[in-house]
Amino acid sequence: MSKPILYIVEDSIAAGAMYKAYLEKKGYEVSHFVDGFSAMSAIKNKVPDVIIQDVCLPDVSGIDVLKFAKKIDKKTEVVVITSNSSIDVAVTAMREGAYDFIEKPFENEILLSAVQSALEQSISSGTQTVSTNLPGAKVKSDIDFIGDSISVQTVKRILNSAARSKASVFVTGESGTGKEVCAEYLHDCSNRHDKSFVAINCAAIPADLFESEFFGHVKGAFSGAISDRKGAVEMANGGTLFLDELCEMALPLQAKLLRFLQTGLYSRVGSSDVVSSDVRVVCATNRNPQKEVADGRFREDLYYRLNVIPVNLPPLREREEDIIILAHFFLQQKCKSANKLFKGFSKNTEKAFLSYDWPGNIRELQNVIENCVVMNEGDTVELDMLPQFKKEALKSNVSTAKKSLLSEIEAELTDEIIPLWQVEKEAIESAVHICNGNIPLAAVKLGISASTLYRKIKNWEELA
Amino acid sequence: MINTTKIEQLKCDVGTDIFLELASHFANELEQQLKSLKLVSTENKDGQDSIHNTLHTLKNTASLYGADSLANMASQYYEKDDVNSVEVIELCIEISNSRRDFLKAISLGE
Numbered sequence: 001m002s003k004p005i006l007y008i009v010e011d012s013i014a015a016g017a018m019y020k021a022y023l024e025k026k027g028y029e030v031s032h033f034v035d036g037f038s039a040m041s042a043i044k045n046k047v048p049d050v051i052i053q054d055v056c057l058p059d060v061s062g063i064d065v066l067k068f069a070k071k072i073d074k075k076t077e078v079v080v081i082t083s084n085s086s087i088d089v090a091v092t093a094m095r096e097g098a099y100d101f102i103e104k105p106f107e108n109e110i111l112l113s114a115v116q117s118a119l120e121q122s123i124s125s126g127t128q129t130v131s132t133n134l135p136g137a138k139v140k141s142d143i144d145f146i147g148d149s150i151s152v153q154t155v156k157r158i159l160n161s162a163a164r165s166k167a168s169v170f171v172t173g174e175s176g177t178g179k180e181v182c183a184e185y186l187h188d189c190s191n192r193h194d195k196s197f198v199a200i201n202c203a204a205i206p207a208d209l210f211e212s213e214f215f216g217h218v219k220g221a222f223s224g225a226i227s228d229r230k231g232a233v234e235m236a237n238g239g240t241l242f243l244d245e246l247c248e249m250a251l252p253l254q255a256k257l258l259r260f261l262q263t264g265l266y267s268r269v270g271s272s273d274v275v276s277s278d279v280r281v282v283c284a285t286n287r288n289p290q291k292e293v294a295d296g297r298f299r300e301d302l303y304y305r306l307n308v309i310p311v312n313l314p315p316l317r318e319r320e321e322d323i324i325i326l327a328h329f330f331l332q333q334k335c336k337s338a339n340k341l342f343k344g345f346s347k348n349t350e351k352a353f354l355s356y357d358w359p360g361n362i363r364e365l366q367n368v369i370e371n372c373v374v375m376n377e378g379d380t381v382e383l384d385m386l387p388q389f390k391k392e393a394l395k396s397n398v399s400t401a402k403k404s405l406l407s408e409i410e411a412e413l414t415d416e417i418i419p420l421w422q423v424e425k426e427a428i429e430s431a432v433h434i435c436n437g438n439i440p441l442a443a444v445k446l447g448i449s450a451s452t453l454y455r456k457i458k459n460w461e462e463l464a
Numbered sequence: 465m466i467n468t469t470k471i472e473q474l475k476c477d478v479g480t481d482i483f484l485e486l487a488s489h490f491a492n493e494l495e496q497q498l499k500s501l502k503l504v505s506t507e508n509k510d511g512q513d514s515i516h517n518t519l520h521t522l523k524n525t526a527s528l529y530g531a532d533s534l535a536n537m538a539s540q541y542y543e544k545d546d547v548n549s550v551e552v553i554e555l556c557i558e559i560s561n562s563r564r565d566f567l568k569a570i571s572l573g574e
Contacts, residue, residue: 014528015521108477
């Protein structure tokens with residue numbers, strides 16, 4: 001007998017994951033969606049037995065998801081979860097056909113009880129879970145995110161959820177962490193995969209040409225426009241438009257992009273005809289977009305428009321457990337393309353990989369392995385096949401040796417420091433000796449009064 | 465202050481291994497919320513909306529994971545029409561402390 005299917009629609013990953021884990025342990029098949037569009041897309045794909053629905057979502061209202069679910073199959077039961085401050089919304093939800101509502105925060109047992117009642121109602125009203133896969137939708141992308149770390153698993157979960165919707169995805173992460181891979185994965189997993197995936201690097205296109213690259217132009221629109229040309233927006237129609245290094249886009253162009261995102265309409269440069277295009281936008285930056293907004297370099301309204309589903313890719317140094325897994329993956333891949341026979345890494349190589357910071361992230365790891373495979377032969381990658389790592393190790397050793405030597409010298413010098421009173425005493429004794437015992441003269445030469453000099457001499461005699 | 469009874473209950477509900485994985489989601493979520501709050505402006509509507517949304521999520525999630533004092537503060541500020549910059553700073557400190565205490569509590573309980 002198949003397990004009852006539950007969908008949880010909850011924008012907090014931590015809360016949704018908790019509900020999911022608990023209900024899975026109780027024997028349900030549970031999917032968690034962090035936004036309304038993903039949930040609606042999944043509902044269209046496969047109607048669940050029960051939906052546990054948060055009201056406040058980042059893209060649409062939970063009430064809209066409820067209406068959508070009821071429209072697809074009115075026998076699907078919906079349990080609305082809401083906070084006490086939005087009870088009136090919950091009442092609206094009940095009017096729209098929700099089975100029950102529970103007030104946050106709640107104990108897991110209350111959630112279970114609500115789900116059980118809703119399920120009984122669902123069964124008695126004869127709901128059947130029928131899979132109606134979206135035509136042509138791929139089950140899984142050929143591109144995959146490799147890694148066992150929690151952060152990568154979380155990213156995959158968000159992407160799988162986001163792939164079912166049209167919601168904009170904002171990918172952040174250091175250079176080389178796989179932002180474009182992320183965008184391609186989303187495209188491949190979505191029902192847009194048979195249309196174009198168009199990538200634009202916003203930093204690489206001169207500001208003067210950007211509008212033309214983006215929206216296209218007609219013949220004669222400017223000098224050099226010798227024929228009509230399609231822009232990225234038109235080429236990506238029905239598919240996905242990936243805007244890399246988005247924060248590099250000039251402010252006037254940001255305004256034009258915002259207008260296009262709001263309306264789906266645009267005009268080619270040099271033409272007054274208004275054209276529409278249906279694109280799913282995935283954008284990426286290695287900067288902190290919130291800081292760019294705060295510093296006035298990025299439009300706040302555009303940021304909120306694009307940041308429907310934020311995805312943060314962790315740097316490689318923060319996912320240490322994935323370094324060797326990735327290294328093995330790239331080794332196999334590069335050996336296949338270069339026809340080499342490497343099977344693995346020596347212990348020293350693995351140790352060096354794990355102790356390195358990888359400032360260039362996965363791209364750097366990939367390049368290191370490609371270089372090694374192309375330039376060497378054998379079945380095991382040894383440390384001496386990786387000159388840059390030998391240098392790093394050497395630098396590290398030299399640096400350690402230098403530090404050690406410096407501390408020794410510093411320790412020795414510390415012992416040689418002479419107390420101030422002793423320096424003073426020696427200076428005075430020397431002055432008195434040069435002045436043939438003439439204390440007043442020595443005092444004048446030392447720049448102090450004779451009485452001070454007599455007092456100091458007396459003190460030293462007493463101490464002696 | 466972390467409600468350790470709540471943490472033990474969650475461990476029973478989902479199992480210790482899964483709980484630790486979920487705990488990392490919660491800690492990451494707090495970190496993201498902290499980063500977001502540090503940059504938000506209290507002077508405009510978008511900023512206030514952003515704070516309001518964060519508080520909405522926090523008051524439930526913090527309570528769910530036993531971060532009671534943070535949940536209380538979030539609930540209290542959520543009821544206000546506008547949150548001022550001093551309150552945002554207080555909230556940031558509370559998020560930071562709760563995250564630290566929560567990680568400490570789960571590591572002690574392992």
